[in-house]
Amino acid sequence: MIWPIKRVDRLVAYSTFSAVLVTWLLLVGLDAAQAFVREASDAKGDYGVGTVALQILLTVPRRSYEWFGNAALIGSLLGMGALAGSGELTALRAAGLSKMRICLSAALSLALATLVVATVGETIAPAAEQQAQSLALRAKSDTIAIGQRGGGIWARDGDTFINAKQGTTRQVDGVREVRLADVRVFEFTPKGQLLSIAIAETALHRVGEWTMQNVRRTRFGEADATSTTEATTHWKSGLDPRMLALSIVQADYLSVSDLRRNIRYLTRNGQDAQEFEKVFWARLFWPLNVLVLVFCALPSAFGTLRSGGMGKRIFIGMTLAIAWSFLQRSLANVGAVYGMNLAFATALPALLLIALAVWYFRRAS
Secondary structure (H helix, E strand, O other): OOOOOOHHHHHHHHHHHHHHHHHHHHHHHHHHHHHHHHHHOOOEOOEOHHHHHHHHHHHHHHHHHHHHHHHHHHHHHHHHHHHHHOOHHHHHHHOOOOHHHHHHHHHHOOHHHHHHHHHHHHOHHHHHHHHHHHHHHHHHOOOEEEEEEOOEEEEEEOOEEEEEEEEEEEEEOOEEEEEEEEEEEEEEOOOOOEEEEEEEEEEEEEOOEEEEEEEEEEEEOOOOEEEEEEEEEEEOOOOOHHHHHHHOOOHHHOOHHHHHHHHHHHHHOOOOOHHHHHHHHHHHOHHHHHHHHHHHHHHHOHHHHOOOOHHHHHHHHHHHHHHHHHHHHHHHHHHHHOOOOHHHHHHHHHHHHHHHHHHHHHHHO
């Protein structure tokens, strides 16, 4: 075996993983409870407390994925602190085990859990998050139904059905702007007869109205059909852009395959795909980042674990997690601004930590 499992590995793994599990459950539980209280305060009509509870329950896989990195860091420090408090960490060091050996045991004990959580973040979490948003939208809206099918966005406004292949939302001067691409508007009579089909390149909601660009409209009569084209036309619709913006799943909640599909689509149509690319590479490097951060954080805290209490360890973990998150986002943003390779910019924090760990352990040996 490349890494023979010994009793010391089981000891460190049990202490570390049990602390990580408790921390993880606590963080996810508090986050979900806070979200439930916030949503329940607006519960009324069809959007009752039961619906809110189901919606929050569907977001638990996504919240679990988001909080696992912080839980792994804080829980590892707590687990090592428990070993230090009982004198077992001192005994391991006296038995000749190096700091690197102990830190590897702690980090590798989380490897399987990290891979499982990463898999959940790519499969269950995105699907459940979309279901949660769809559930909230159906309950909050009366005459408008919004959902996603087959990678596109579908919405119903009375007897009009709207389909868009792509949707993006952003803040412009403090106002939420919604842009739809490859838009198709189907207008029906109350009896279900098709009246017209409008196909537009884009539809943009701005200043209280929708504006469609490059529109080709076909109107159906009893025995014929007529087609017209317009460069720009205004679209009168009760479709609330605030509700539609909620139906457009944020890039952070998409799976890697969906992110790749969006990147290809935006690139093919000459649009900016940097936001999706940053999330894409962050998701790919997420398992490595979690394990590297845990492995590299433990040696720096070795001297304080014996004398510090639980509060100090939690403070150390939170400080490192915040600093790490800030460093990652900053380097990714700098890389995007200066045209760096986003994969390299995203991996750079982990590479720096690995280099720092190599220097530290060579010095400590």
